[in-house]
Amino acid sequence: MNWGSLDNFLAMGGYALYVWGSYGVTALCIGAELWALARRARRAQRGA
Amino acid sequence: MRGGSVGHLCGPADRLRLKADGKDSLTIDSYRLQDEAGIRGWLLFRFAAPQAFYPLAGRMIPWFATLAALLALAGLYISFFVAPTDAQQGEAYRIIFIHVAAAWMSMFLYVVMACWAALGLVLNTRLSGMMASAIAPTGAMFTFIALWSGALWGKPTWGTWWVWDARLTSELILLFLYFGFIALTNAIEDPRRADRAGAVLAIVGVINIPIIYFSVQWWNTLHQGASVSLTRAPSMAMTMLTGMLLMALAAWMYSIAVVLARVRSIILERERDAEWVRGLRGAE
Numbered sequence: 157m158n159w160g161s162l163d164n165f166l167a168m169g170g171y172a173l174y175v176w177g178s179y180g181v182t183a184l185c186i187g188a189e190l191w192a193l194a195r196r197a198r199r200a201q202r203g204a
Numbered sequence: 205m206r207g208g209s210v211g212h213l214c215g216p217a218d219r220l221r222l223k224a225d226g227k228d229s230l231t232i233d234s235y236r237l238q239d240e241a242g243i244r245g246w247l248l249f250r251f252a253a254p255q256a257f258y259p260l261a262g263r264m265i266p267w268f269a270t271l272a273a274l275l276a277l278a279g280l281y282i283s284f285f286v287a288p289t290d291a292q293q294g295e296a297y298r299i300i301f302i303h304v305a306a307a308w309m310s311m312f313l314y315v316v317m318a319c320w321a322a323l324g325l326v327l328n329t330r331l332s333g334m335m336a337s338a339i340a341p342t343g344a345m346f347t348f349i350a351l352w353s354g355a356l357w358g359k360p361t362w363g364t365w366w367v368w369d370a371r372l373t374s375e376l377i378l379l380f381l382y383f384g385f386i387a388l389t390n391a392i393e394d395p396r397r398a399d400r401a402g403a404v405l406a407i408v409g410v411i412n413i414p415i416i417y418f419s420v421q422w423w424n425t426l427h428q429g430a431s432v433s434l435t436r437a438p439s440m441a442m443t444m445l446t447g448m449l450l451m452a453l454a455a456w457m458y459s460i461a462v463v464l465a466r467v468r469s470i471i472l473e474r475e476r477d478a479e480w481v482r483g484l485r486g487a488e
Contacts, residue, residue, distance in 0.1 A: 157285050165284075169295035174360050178299045178353035182306070185345050186458070193465050200472035203485055 252329045254471040255480050261464040268464070272457035279450030287443045299357040300444070304431060305451040307350035309459060310378060311413050313343035317385075318410045321403035331467075333399025334474065336406060337389055338467035342459050344382035351375060362426055370419035371427035374412055381409040395474050 159165040168175040251257045283301040290297035317339040324332030354372065355365040366372065385402050392398035415422075420429045431440060431448070475481050 157288055159285075168298070169289065171294060171296040171298075171360055174296055174356040175298050177356045178302050181352050182302050182349050185349055189342065189345055189462060193462060193469070196469045197465065200469040200476075201485070203472075203476050203481075 252327075252331050254331050254334065254475055255478070257331055258468055258471050261468050265461050265464050268457045268461035272454050272461055275450055275454035275457060279447055279454050282443060282447035282450060287447050288441060293361055296357065296360045297444075299353050300431070301447050301451045303350060303353040303357060304448050305455040306346045306353060307375070308452055309455045310343060310347035310350050310375070311416060312456075313339050313346060313459060314378060314381070314406075315410065315413055317343060318406040321399070321406040324399055325403045325407075330396075330474075331471075333395070333403070334467050334470045335463070336385075336399070336402060338463045338470055339459075340382055340386050340389075341466070342462050344379060344386065346455065346459075347375065347379040347382060351379065367426050369425045369427055370423040371416065371425050374416040374419050377412055378409075378416060381405070381412060385409075 166172060166176075251260055279301065283298060287298070287301075289295060317336045320332045320335040320339065323329065324336065351372075354375075358367070359365050385405050388405055389398040389402040392401055419425060420427055472481055472484075
């Protein structure tokens with residue numbers, strides 16, 4: 157798959173909102189989960 | 205301790221004997237070795253003790269996390285730079301790589317959660333309930349991602365974000381089952397009672413999994429049928445399939461790493477007054 161340019165890649169053939177909306181929210185969810193996990197681990201190790 | 209009596213057991217037993225001979229060994233009272241039968245039982249149940257599982261989980265996390273990252277990178281590369289444009293859906297179909305992986309995970313994790321819960325009910329092992337509790341948030345997250353990416357895929361292809369179709373509705377019920385499990389177990393003060401109540405809910409909810417899976421066959425749904433089947437040739441290009449499977453594997457590895465990390469925190473929280481946890485904190 158050759159996109160030609162970065163603009164083409166980001167445009168996703170006109171479906172940018174849907175494709176990046178899916179991947180972006182997934183990345184946010186994973187980021188939030190990892191953050192929450194790290195916070196919980198810190199607290200658990202402190203014995204809070 | 206008759207250390208010599210375990211000599212004929214193979215492999216791990218040797219290490220077991222070394223540990224069993226040590227002075228500080230077998231602090232897990234419920235699994236204290238008495239005889240050979242006890243030793244076999246101990247081998248089986250050794251890691252069912254939270255205290256033994258805690259360091260084991262800690263050692264496994266980096267491996268699963270690394271695998272998850274590598275598989276996700278490979279999967280994303282194939283999803284965006286190798287897999288061709290779909291003839292009918294254009295680039296919108298690329299949502300499939302996240303959508304299918306998340307939807308599969310949402311169902312698998314529920315079944316695994318229910319299995320742990322059932323094991324806890326039957327054997328009354330402490331770790332089982334902790335594992336079920338550790339799985340629920342990640343399962344809920346994948347269910348949400350499946351629904352969200354599905355809505356974003358439905359809009360350009362079906363013309364609507366949402367329909368009350370059997371597949372979509374049963375997946376939404378799955379999300380509520382996860383939420384219900386989390387809310388119920390958090391609402392009960394005593395963790396062992398919370399585990400049992402949660403287990404009953406989780407086991408009853410398993411009925412929803414085949415409903416989700418077969419919904420596209422049982423009812424006339426807007427949602428398409430299974431993309432991958434063991435009984436017939438794949439209905440998509442090989443590179444698309446490879447990307448999808450890599451993303452699904454990445455989701456598996458990610459889930460294992462995250463669940464192990466969460467269960468470690470749960471173990472510390474629940475056993476905070478135990479001798480070994482205090483020793484752990486004292487050592488830092």
